[in-house]
Amino acid sequence: MPKTFPQLISASYQRRLEGFQAAHSDPAWLAQRLTEFPEYPLFAEHLQLLWGASDFVGEQSETDPELFQQLVDSGDLQRSYSREDFLTAINQRLLGHKKALNEDSLNEEQLASQLRLFRRREQMRIIWRDFSRQASMPETTRELTWMAEAAITASLNVLHSITCQELGAPFSGDDQVTPEQNKEEQKMLVLAMGKMGAEELNLSSDIDLIFAYPEKGETRRTATSPRGKTVSNQEFFTRLGQKLIAALDRQTADGFVFRVDMRLRPYGQSGALVMSFDALEEYYLTQGREWERFAMVKARAVAGEPADIRRLDEILRPFTYRKYLDFGAIDALRDLKRSINRELKRKGMQTDIKLGPGGIREIEFITQAFQLVRGGRNSGLQTPSLYRALQQLATDQIIDSSDRDKLWQAYVFLRNTEHVLQGIADKQTQQLPGDELGQQRVALIVGYTKWTEFQQQLQAHRDYVISVFEDMFADPDTQADDQKAGSNDLDYESFWRQTPELAELLEHLQDAGYKAPQAVAEQLYGIYQSKAVIGLDLEPRSRLDKLMPNVVAACAATDNNSLTLSRVVSLIQAVLRRSAYLVLLAENPTALQQLLLLCQSSSWIAEQLTAYPVLLDELLDSESLFTAQSKDTLQDQLRQQMLRVADDDLEQQMEVIRYFVRSNSLRVAACDITEVIPLMQVSDYLTWIAEVVIGYTVTIAWQHLSQQYGQPEGSSVQSPGFIVLGYGKLGGIELGYKSDLDLVFLHRGIAGQTAGGPRSIDNNTFYARLGQRIIHVLSTVTPSGAAYEIDMRLRPSGNSGMLVSSLKAFEKYQRESAWTWEQQALVRARVVAGEKALADEFNNLRQTVLMQPRDKQVLRTEVEQMREKMRKHLGRPSKEGKYSLKQGAGGIVDIEFMVQFAVLAWSHNHPEISRWSDTIRILESLAQCGLLSEQQSSLLIDAYKRYRSAGHRLQLQNQLAEVASSEFLQSRELVTAQWAELFNQQ
Template sequence: MPELVSDTCSFDTGFENKIQRLAIASSYALGHLCRDPSILLRLHRLKHFKLEDSMILPAQEDIQNLDLVKRSLRFFRHLKLIEIIYLDVIEKNPLQQTLYHLSDLADLLIRKALEASYHNLVSKHGQPLDENGNKIELDIIAMGKLGGRELNFSSDIDLICCYASDGELEGYGRLSHQEFFTRLTRLFTQILNESTEDGFVYRVDLRLRPWGDSGPVVLNHAALEHYYQLHGREWEQYAMVKARVVTGSDADRKHLVSILKPFVYRKYHDYKVFEGLATLKDKIDLQARSRGMQDNIKLGNGGIREIEFFVQAFQILKGGRNKQLQNTQILYCLDVLQQQKIIAAGTVEDLRGAYVFLRVLENKIQMLNDEQIHTCPQNPLLRERIAEVMGYPHWQALNENLQMHRQKVGSHFAELFKREAEPRSSMVISDSIGDEKTGLQQIEYMTSIGLNNPEEIHRCLVTFFGSKAWSFMSARAKQRFSTLIPAILEEICRSEQQLALFERLLNLFSSIAGRSVYFDLLYQNNALLVKL
């Protein structure tokens, strides 16, 4: 420690001990302190986190020098990350405070990179204006952890970029708004992404935008709305739970919220979310196994992603009618789910405790060397350093706690998204029942399960498959109905008035033909089917 501070001043033993603990927590921080010992003076005075954006580009004329902008952004990021590590490790800031600090830092650096890029392009091509002569800005939607103000220490940032309306600029090249904002998006992401001798600011991922890599990097609001109304996919609905607009005018922000919220939160209870999220998690598990990522505390079994999916399922299911669940932050939503008794208190406590533990561990792993990794190190010394910083006597004690939390999360996740224990009947009755050969096979099946009027029930089904109600049903609803029919017929066998009961059920199905969600609900809930 004396060697580190000799060029600045002497510090008391208490502060030197704090810096030694900081060095245990982060080789990344120690490296920067050795290169610039003056940072120690800031840490010695540091009590609260503050973002002094005037430090980034103190002179307005500096904004034109993009090389200077890049250096300033990188220096500021390193300085503030060291302060965040210090407050987290030494001052024991709670997890949520650390996540806010990391997210707010990212918001500021995005805005500064955008400001410099915008100024640079406007000076060449002119100012984009709407039909009323008002300035048009680039609207940036933060997704994922940044959208929820839950950013981890070393993370990609997922962004979607858009602008209000089309038009043409008056300056050099007479660029269209589409061309201008495409150049702007590429320029500000390059400023953030590029690895220089000073490092990088953030790895920017634009692939969550409409059409992904095959789509334009930026869209106007009308095109964005059109996409989500007609082409938005289930996984995009889940992802949009985290959407937060971080740049743009107040009017633009309100308009984007009005576009995105109806896409995410439906007025009816969207029960298919459970199957959709379970299917998505299956794909992630398959990917994790193929890449040897079972020990990944983010994507592996019992990891952070399962907690996120658990909470998002209830947000999408109930958020359309429960505005308190229309929130981007997991811990807040867990509190709502517990307070409103939507989820058992014990389950919420398990998930909250695991989420806090896993996110703290994830940050400690990434603080070591400013690396975006989600698996515990294999090096015994690094493991002991993490255990020490997290307050455990040794790695084994920490790992036991880790496995306990993952087991609880995995159990709750499996229970919520459980698959059926027994396979459904292999028999599927579809609209091909009108074919003579198929019809005879179906009547034979109906007779075998004990229906006393198989020909009449077969006739009812043929009529239903030829009705307007059937034509109104989506492909998904038709598939669900065809799979459900054998189970429905088996339940009808218990009734003394089989034909009358079946006719009443078909009338009910006709009335809900346009709502595939009800067929999903029946498909997923055998007890409800029996009650019906």
């Protein structure tokens, strides 16, 4: 802070100084503090600032000089308070007053007086620390909240006893419970809403409260309330609530404590002041409105028994946070903001820094909208704190970290400004001052020397908030109307909202330019007449009626409009009962356009979205949807998602894994169809997804088994003595969208028992169960399907072999018993998860086995025989005019067999060709070693890529890997010629 202040502020300080010295019984005290105060070296500067800028602090200091002296000498102006400090302060004050009166208890008037004196002292202290910037904005709001909590807690302790004396003590109405059974006396639960619930009170906040009590019943006479008459618990807690409001809110000669607002309770001002838990549950279940959910985001119990608080939370949380993605909340919040804007215009309050454009309320709306939409699936967002919610949104990449920082900076600036406005006179205002002194005060405290500089920074923050708010809450009806006006003059809404006839639908689709209108018209008509649509409640039906015209209009402009519309309509049919998804598409034109693009381009994507509508969430963020993630990013993403799941909740962990696989596969497909990434990267990304999931699954399975059996001696989750091998497409880094995972499990093979768990089993059994658990986690069909199909047939001895082998047993099998085709498969094997040291041992073993000298002629014969056997047993009979990309002569498998033969035949002289497990890099290595010419290698690589690219495209259309027999003729001839050259050598 500067040591020289604006003239008006300095003049205000001088007046306060003179008044204080005249009122204080010891004027020398302050003079001494101003010249010598080593414990508080900035005291003189802070005093000039506070008495010059805050009329409230100055007036209270003048009115009660001894109070101000006590605040200064206690050191409390220089230290933070904890929640316990506030409770201690109010309780000591009440106890001291009882002792001074020589009374056992206080009456309501005495309580009210002491609460107000408590508030006066602590309010002076908080304003002092806030204006002098000894306290940050979050610290100020926390302490104001804790002061309110302490006042409520202390008041209830006194007032509950007083009410029991008058009416008896409240107990459950359970007929089976007698007084002798001494069932616990009921206590009132106070739910703080709004800023108090979020621990974000400002310097002159109302406190929004809801009162509740656990169960209906009647009061009873007890040893501590012998004179009470019997009344219902409802009457008891209503009386107690009235007393609490009066203790806090009533204006007396000492002022007030907090203004209490009860309008957020069920039924508002016309509702009961207090309700039982059952009545609250019934209300929110049957009549709770969207704006009440918005309010409940910041709800927090500040008084009540811990068990009662947990019980009420279980009632309110499902009402507040839907289990699905709740995009209907956006529309409700939009309506709420419209009504606020109308009220602001009516009252001329557009410059209000809280409610006006770009103000505090809009930042809260932005954050709470995300919380309502996503909080049901993301428990990290179930927080009343705006700061923690913003942090979680950025952590989950729902908003950019730069947006989080800018929103928070704007919020801090606006809240600091609000505190200055209110701390000047301890009044509830958010209006900027028009007088010069007020402007000097605001600019100075917020950190500017000139009012114009402050205004410029304020406007910059508000402009940014407005832009974010308008992007989020833009009315889709207006956007949709603009889009339709630019396309044609067809009335898309009337054909659906009126009762349509099939002929009318057909005519409309023909007019709209649909290429196969008859089939789509019949599909639309069938949906409209279906029991599912007829039976919809009013709200989901209105959402459907709003969405369908937009869908039909948007699909009309696509290349294959009839097929695209059919796919999208099938998806809409699947989510009729989960109308939040209808809202997502109706509210978010960008999401709808992305859905059309994906469904138009791929029937596989359309099928995935229809089967698992939860993936629609991915359509919200086009930047994320069309960006495939690196392996490191994928690992961090899955780790973050798993943080929200309890370690022992295997079922939910499996659901997270399935969503992770499907959502990221959808991203890869979106990048594939838009050609953001080339073929080789498509397989890379799909393989990374699988590797990340397998690695995490090993960890999960290990943790679950360790809890039951302990761990094999010398092992841990970091060094499990266990590895997972990927064979086939996984090992070759060539996964497709529908690929199975060919896995083999190996362990170190140390004999012994597990230790550290409730039960001990031998190590071999532990690892066998570890393998079983991994397969279970990955392949069990849950409501979200299976993560992957798992194929274990490539393990030693196939289906008849052990599920998990030791590395030593694997080596013995490969050296003594493995068939040639099994060593061919080993060419494409690699470690995809597990302990690095054991992985290194396997890599050495693999290379040793592959480099064994072999009789090339025998090898040729066995490879050729295996190829013919595979073509006969695994190849589908080719349809007339069709060519199988995989099994056809000159196709994918021929290239893979040639590569595998080359590794087995030549790697004992050329170890480098046994290093890789993927076909492309092996072909490159063969050319580098001179075993193939550069031209031969390049031609085979080109053919392999072209085949696989076509295969990916066919998978996205849910089609077999077959093309017209006239396609790829040159590639097939080249591969066939190379095969003949390689296998006809003597």
